[in-house]
Amino acid sequence: MKKTLTAAVLLIGDELLSGSIRDENLGHIATTLEQRGIRVRETRIVPDIEDDIVDAVNALRKRYDYVFTTGGVGPTHDDITSDSIAAAFGVKNIIQQPVFDLIKGYLDGKGIEFTAAAQRMAFAPEGAEMIYGANSMIPGYRVDNVFVMAGVPRIMKMMLSAIVETLQIGSTILSREVHADISEGEIAAALEEIQTANQNVDIGSYPQDTGSTRSDYRVVFVVRGTELDEIEQVCKSIYGACIDLKVRAQIAESAE
Amino acid sequence: MKKTLTAAVLLIGDELLSGSIRDENLGHIATTLEQRGIRVRETRIVPDIEDDIVDAVNALRKRYDYVFTTGGVGPTHDDITSDSIAAAFGVKNIIQQPVFDLIKGYLDGKGIEFTAAAQRMAFAPEGAEMIYGANSMIPGYRVDNVFVMAGVPRIMKMMLSAIVETLQIGSTILSREVHADISEGEIAAALEEIQTANQNVDIGSYPQDTGSTRSDYRVVFVVRGTELDEIEQVCKSIYGACIDLKVRAQIAESAE
Numbered sequence: 098m099k100k101t102l103t104a105a106v107l108l109i110g111d112e113l114l115s116g117s118i119r120d121e122n123l124g125h126i127a128t129t130l131e132q133r134g135i136r137v138r139e140t141r142i143v144p145d146i147e148d149d150i151v152d153a154v155n156a157l158r159k160r161y162d163y164v165f166t167t168g169g170v171g172p173t174h175d176d177i178t179s180d181s182i183a184a185a186f187g188v189k190n191i192i193q194q195p196v197f198d199l200i201k202g203y204l205d206g207k208g209i210e211f212t213a214a215a216q217r218m219a220f221a222p223e224g225a226e227m228i229y230g231a232n233s234m235i236p237g238y239r240v241d242n243v244f245v246m247a248g249v250p251r252i253m254k255m256m257l258s259a260i261v262e263t264l265q266i267g268s269t270i271l272s273r274e275v276h277a278d279i280s281e282g283e284i285a286a287a288l289e290e291i292q293t294a295n296q297n298v299d300i301g302s303y304p305q306d307t308g309s310t311r312s313d314y315r316v317v318f319v320v321r322g323t324e325l326d327e328i329e330q331v332c333k334s335i336y337g338a339c340i341d342l343k344v345r346a347q348i349a350e351s352a353e
Numbered sequence: 354m355k356k357t358l359t360a361a362v363l364l365i366g367d368e369l370l371s372g373s374i375r376d377e378n379l380g381h382i383a384t385t386l387e388q389r390g391i392r393v394r395e396t397r398i399v400p401d402i403e404d405d406i407v408d409a410v411n412a413l414r415k416r417y418d419y420v421f422t423t424g425g426v427g428p429t430h431d432d433i434t435s436d437s438i439a440a441a442f443g444v445k446n447i448i449q450q451p452v453f454d455l456i457k458g459y460l461d462g463k464g465i466e467f468t469a470a471a472q473r474m475a476f477a478p479e480g481a482e483m484i485y486g487a488n489s490m491i492p493g494y495r496v497d498n499v500f501v502m503a504g505v506p507r508i509m510k511m512m513l514s515a516i517v518e519t520l521q522i523g524s525t526i527l528s529r530e531v532h533a534d535i536s537e538g539e540i541a542a543a544l545e546e547i548q549t550a551n552q553n554v555d556i557g558s559y560p561q562d563t564g565s566t567r568s569d570y571r572v573v574f575v576v577r578g579t580e581l582d583e584i585e586q587v588c589k590s591i592y593g594a595c596i597d598l599k600v601r602a603q604i605a606e607s608a609e
Contacts, residue, residue, distance in 0.1 A: 110557075111555065111557050111577075112557055112559055112575065113396075114383060114392075114393045114394065114395070114396060115383055115384075115387065115392075115393070115528075115577070116379065116380040116381070116382075116383030116384040116387070116393075117528075117575065117607070118559065118567075119379075119380055120376075123372065123375075123398075124372040124375055125372070126372075127370060127371055127372030128371075128372040131371065131372070136370075136371075137370045137371070137372075138370065138400060138405075139370070139397065139398065139399055139400075139405065140369075140370060140397065140398035141395065141396065141397045141398075142379075142395065142396035142397075143395055144394060144395075145557070149394075149395065171537050171558070171560065172537045172538040172541045173537050173540075173541045173544055173545070173558040174541065174544060174545040174548050174556070174558075175555075175556070175557055175558055176558075209536070209538075209539075210539075211538075212538050212539065212541065212542060213542065214537075214538050214541025214542050214545070215536075215537075215538025215539075215541065217541075218538075249560060249562050250562055251562050272371075272373075280465070280471075281427050281428045281429050281470075281471075282428040282465075282467075282468050282470050282471030282474075283465075283466075283468065283471075284429075285428045285429045285430065285468065285470025285471065285473075286468060286469065286470050288429055288430060289429070289430040289470070292430050299367065299431075300430070300431070301366075301367050301368055301401070301431055302427070302429040302430075302431060302432075303368055303374065304427065304505060306505050306506060306507050311374075319368065319373065321367075321371070351373070
């Protein structure tokens with residue numbers, strides 16, 4: 098039986114921490130990986146500071162099957178991801194000639210100078226494996242179980258679609274939902290019983306804020322696991338508990 | 354001279370990692386804290402698993418002046434934040450009688466039973482200091498330098514506005530921006546020189562994706578620091594470097 102694989106996401110960039118830019122990558126990474134049976138178990142956001150990136154990479158790569166980083170791979174002084182990944186692995190950050198040639202050819206064609214700063218984009222840690230996609234000129238790359246991607250969402254998506262083709266596939270995570278007009282406190286005891294009796298699924302309970310676009314019910318219960326029969330059975334139990342409490346409820350496909 | 358204080362944010366909840374719900378709290382927390390001179394230096398998102406929460410809390414509280422958690426404080430089986438914070442500090446998770454009485458009074462008034470499950474919402478670690486706000490019934494709380502808040506954005510905001518009144522104020526972080534129609538590679542060398550000559554500010558360089566709502570220029574440079582004179586001087590230097598390269602540019606108030 099295939100096991101569920103685990104991943105961590107490391108979002109790199111001061112701007113994500115200051116509230117000036119809202120991350121747009123995590124959701125896409127999580128749903129793309131889930132489709133392949135890889136579950137994001139932890140996410141960290143760190144600033145453009147080498148020690149912080151090194152610490153996070155080294156903690157996460159030991160703990161999870163895969164680590165995915167975004168950001169810090171451009172040409173400016175605050176783009177220090179490749180230097181930091183190299184430091185985390187104790188190797189040098191070196192020029193990758195095929196990438197260098199690709200970028201140079203592209204800029205030459207446009208009559209743009211390939212500055213020393215821009216050449217930094219052709220660097221990656223010694224031993225890195227470049228992962229070329231059909232649509233993006235600059236490849237993401239892999240060092241051991243760490244995958245390095247751009248932060249700009251459009252480019253990140255192209256890199257990720259090439260990367261996922263190279264990954265092992267875990268057992269697919271499926272989910273269904275029960276929506277109900279109930280307060281969590283009323284159903285919490287029943288819910289805990291159902292969870293205890295069904296250890297192979299995870300039941301999450303999410304109260305909906307006023308104006309939620311997800312559901313017009315007051316709470317969404319999400320049941321997640323790898324066996325659809327079991328998930329559906331658990332949804333029926335939760336639905337039954339809601340009906341016993343005489344509240345409006347329905348079982349739904351998962352929005353995820 | 355006041356120093357800039359540091360904070361970490363710990364977002365707790367499976368749903369934030371699976372991509373099923375997008376975090377709406379980090380941006381608000383970061384901007385609210387920045388106005389008080391407290392800078393978010395790291396963010397982690399962890400699932401509803403006690404060991405993971407304990408590890409994160411213990412790592413972050415030693416490293417930063419303040420830690421702010423969101424989520425996992427409701428009445429259901431997956432709401433384990435208070436248990437986990439208690440475990441992180443090696444104390445018991447105990448009933449807080451004033452909170453218990455508040456919730457009971459509220460539910461009695463509505464004719465709703467105060468179930469054993471709902472009573473979990475009246476628990477907090479031994480020694481926790483409840484922080485009551487003008488608008489929210491259930492208080493956030495503090496244990497040492499760790500502040501615990503709800504995950505529902507509307508409630509989190511009420512808790513945070515009460516909490517920030519109790520915090521030490523650091524030196525305020527200010528920022529200004531330069532927007533320019535340039536490729537990062539062209540200006541990277543000049544930018545690095547400017548950064549090296551002005552160590553008291555942080556210069557970030559953010560290429561704008563197609564369809565960016567932030568700027569119709571190709572790159573936004575954000576200059577951050579505590580002294581406005583210095584920030585404005587650095588912005589002028591960056592603007593000057595852009596003009597030298599014969600590209601369209603402008604200095605702007607920061608959107609942050």
